[in-house]
Amino acid sequence: xxxxxxxxxxxxxxxxxxxxxxxxxxxxxxxxxxxxxxxxxxxxxxxxxxxxxxxxxxxxxxxxxxxxxxxxxxxxxxxxxxxxxxxxxxxxxxxxxxxxxxxxxxxxxxxxxxxxxxxxxxxxxxxxxxxxxxxxxxxxxxxxxxxxxxxxxxxxxxxxxxxxxxxxxxxxxxxxxxxxxxxxxxxxxxxxxxxxxxxxxxxxxxxxxxxxxxxxxxxxxxxxxxxxxxxxxxxxxxxxxxxxxxxxxxxxxxxxxxxxxxxxxxxxxxxxxxxxxxxxxxxxxxxxxxxxxxxxxxxxxxxxxxxxxxxxxxxxxxxxxxxxxxxxxxxxxxxxxxxxxxxxxxxxxxxxxxxxxxxxxx
Numbered sequence: 001x002x003x004x005x006x007x008x009x010x011x012x013x014x015x016x017x018x019x020x021x022x023x024x025x026x027x028x029x030x031x032x033x034x035x036x037x038x039x040x041x042x043x044x045x046x047x048x049x050x051x052x053x054x055x056x057x058x059x060x061x062x063x064x065x066x067x068x069x070x071x072x073x074x075x076x077x078x079x080x081x082x083x084x085x086x087x088x089x090x091x092x093x094x095x096x097x098x099x100x101x102x103x104x105x106x107x108x109x110x111x112x113x114x115x116x117x118x119x120x121x122x123x124x125x126x127x128x129x130x131x132x133x134x135x136x137x138x139x140x141x142x143x144x145x146x147x148x149x150x151x152x153x154x155x156x157x158x159x160x161x162x163x164x165x166x167x168x169x170x171x172x173x174x175x176x177x178x179x180x181x182x183x184x185x186x187x188x189x190x191x192x193x194x195x196x197x198x199x200x201x202x203x204x205x206x207x208x209x210x211x212x213x214x215x216x217x218x219x220x221x222x223x224x225x226x227x228x229x230x231x232x233x234x235x236x237x238x239x240x241x242x243x244x245x246x247x248x249x250x251x252x253x254x255x256x257x258x259x260x261x262x263x264x265x266x267x268x269x270x271x272x273x274x275x276x277x278x279x280x281x282x283x284x285x286x287x288x289x290x291x292x293x294x295x296x297x298x299x300x301x302x303x304x305x306x307x308x309x310x311x312x313x314x315x316x317x318x319x320x321x322x323x324x325x326x327x328x329x330x331x332x333x334x335x336x337x338x339x340x341x342x343x344x345x346x347x348x349x350x351x352x353x354x355x356x357x358x359x360x361x362x
Contacts, residue, residue: 004071006034009041012069016062020049020341022298025062028345039073041066047081048344049337050207052128055079083129083207083340085349088229089258094349097203098132100231102210102339103224103259107246109215112267113236114142115313116303117212120234122320123329123336125167129207132162134198135172136224137214138190144174148316152176160201166321171201191223198228208340217246217253225257232262232343234300239266239287251295262342263298264288265335268305272328279304298342301335304328 013034014026021028025045033044043062051058059077066075085099094100104117117133125131135143144150147165153175154161162169173193203209211228213221225233233254237247247264254261266288270279292299306328312319320329 004036009034020337021345041072041075043077045079049340050127050129051081086231087347087349092229094229098206098209100208103230103233105213105250106215106236107250111236111238114212116236117210118146118318119320119332120336121210123333124208132169132203132206132209134211136194136211138173141172141174143172146313162201171197190220217249230259232260235264238268244287263300264292265300266302269302270304272304272306274307300338
């Protein structure tokens with residue numbers, strides 16, 4: 001039998017596009033090993049994003065593509081994944097226990113940013129990642145209610161132990177104050193509190209920390225974008241023009257501080273009737289796609305408006321956790337895979353947080 005070359009196998013792999021990264025397996029750096037012998041091929045692939053629910057299906061897909069190549073009698077494909085740390089803005093250094101921080105932002109309130117952040121975190125975890133979520137909305141913390149968590153976190157007087165809910169590590173000012181107590185703080189106090197919540201919490205070996213930013217593009221958001229080491233930002237919008245105007249401002253803010261914008265997600269894209277299941281674009285259509293095209297960024301997903309999403313968050317049992325096999329949860333899972341897939345193609349973090357060395361005369 002004619003010996004198949006490594007180059008021929010690699011050429012076929014270069015034709016296979018990973019939908020979650022928009023690049024082929026070779027250009028995406030997924031190929032770890034190729035072995036050929038007597039018409040048999042063994043390929044090892046590694047994805048740079050959590051893919052516990054994808055590996056088996058992708059292996060079968062790649063195997064089929066390889067076995068369609070003349071000269072390949074049999075192919076075996078192994079697929080695994082590993083999340084690496086990616087470059088952050090400016091001269092900042094990623095926090096040691098957190099490989100990547102993803103900021104979820106919007107230019108205005110009322111677009112479902114917090115619900116998107118919560119279900120993004122749960123979906124990343126569902127695919128095998130270790131995930132935390134930080135509620136950065138000091139004035140209106142909602143993450144504790146959405147995840148059904150309450151009570152004061154444990155502390156040793158210096159460091160805070162994050163609360164846990166649905167497998168996520170989480171922290172919010174909402175755990176430290178009464179739910180009905182208003183936060184009458186000025187900007188510097190807010191940014192100082194957020195820095196403490198981020199840096200003084202004992203996060204444990206996170207692949208991703210999702211930060212739910214407060215809405216808007218004011219001083220608080222700008223200060224956070226300049227001082228928190230963010231690997232990528234997700235812009236949440238709804239389809240109508242008025243929301244897109246503010247979403248564009250959020251995008252431009254991140255670009256000015258050199259935070260990579262991973263893409264835009266269109267929330268409330270279609271309304272799903274709870275009685276008949278009919279879908280209708282009550283807020284218009286195509287807004288998120290138009291914004292993505294205008295700014296040359298990915299459209300990460302189009303999420304529905306459904307009563308199950310609201311009910312789950314009100315009850316502290318989000319849809320991705322409550323009904324993981326539902327079509328709505330599938331939409332969030334696809335969005336999470338696209339988000340982490342796009343992030344996996346960003347430059348690696350090459351900065352090492354080395355200890356300072358002091359030389360003393362003895």
